[in-house]
């Protein structure tokens with residue numbers, strides 16, 4: 554019951570937060586003189602095969618368009634430098650960023666040339682774990698490689714249309730095992746609570762992860778937008794939240810304490826690994842078509858239409874489509890959500906950021922989540938309890954679902970989208 558209320562409230566709040574103002578002139582804030590550590594998010598929206606459950610901004614790979622896109626991405630990076638921005642880390646997400654490895658390597662070289670980059674994370678798919686690609690990624694100073702596995706279950710992989718293109722569960726597990734130690738952090742990106750997935754399937758996934766001693770595992774619940782729901786039902790069966798809590802408990806039971814919590818759904822073996830960027834960075838710029846950025850209280854989205862994106866950047870303009878200026882209350886609540894997703898909320902740090910306003914915004918949340926035993930005050934900070942972690946899985950599921958719904962909306966409306974997929 555409590556979890557349903559949390560989910561309902563979060564859904565309402567995040568749906569409202571992701572309503573961008575079509576009348577607001579799209580803009581990003583000035584770079585500022587003493588900004589917090591910022592991340593450069595680069596989006597590469599091309600995939601060789603489109604998975605039915607996916608709500609990211611992605612299109613079928615076309616080589617010529619993709620090359621022109623990477624060229625525009627490099628120009629957009631330089632535009633941010635001209636505006637005085639600087640970044641300490643890069644996250645390249647997709648889509649499939651490694652779809653043209655030499656273009657990716659050139660883009661990372663430009664970004665490293667422009668900014669004092671300390672860490673680079675790149676997403677990839679299992680079929681791209683070739684020797685040539687791995688060498689290019691290592692030469693490009695990639696520290697964290699996140700591999701989209703989803704599940705090792707061949708039946709599920711076939712229903713997701715991933716088996717043929719990305720390999721069987723056994724092949725993927727073997728590749729991951731061979732890669733141990735090659736990067737500072739090798740992350741296996743997993744999904745739980747697929748329709749038709751049962752507890753035995755999940756246990757086999759956990760057996761394999763334990764056997765291959767995966768260094769880091771991100772295990773998040775299936776999150777589908779309203780528009781992809783039909784496709785998911787057709788391909789995979791009815792979506793139900795009924796098993797989510799049981800499955801999450803099983804994941805935690807099997808992975809902890811060999812792994813520590815990097816976030817409510819990210820598990821790392823060592824203390825020094827690079828975690829999810831929304832936990833590690835308060836602010837990030839979103840570059841590439843359909844990227845979403847968050848800089849100094851302004852949330853913004855780039856155009857989702859790839860030719861329009863390339864055209865705008867080639868004219869020397871930021872390809873902004875919509876912005877939303879967060880109120881102080883929105884900003885405090887965003888930090889509250891993300892910091893506790895990472896496990897703890899340091900009050901002193903947040904009070905310095907929002908002098909005199911913190912408790913006025915958060916008192917009710919702090920009281921209610923303490924009352925239901927989801928957070929605990931240590932004298933310095935609030936920490937998620939074991940029970941609270943699942944509450945945060947629900948909240949983050951709803952947060953990303955709201956983002957996915959926003960993406961669907963943008964593809965079909967604001968600023969135009971690509972051909973529906």
Ligand code: SF4
Nearest residue numbers: 600603604607647648
């Ligand atoms: S899940 Fe990954 S590979 Fe599949 S369509 Fe989405 S971005 Fe592409």
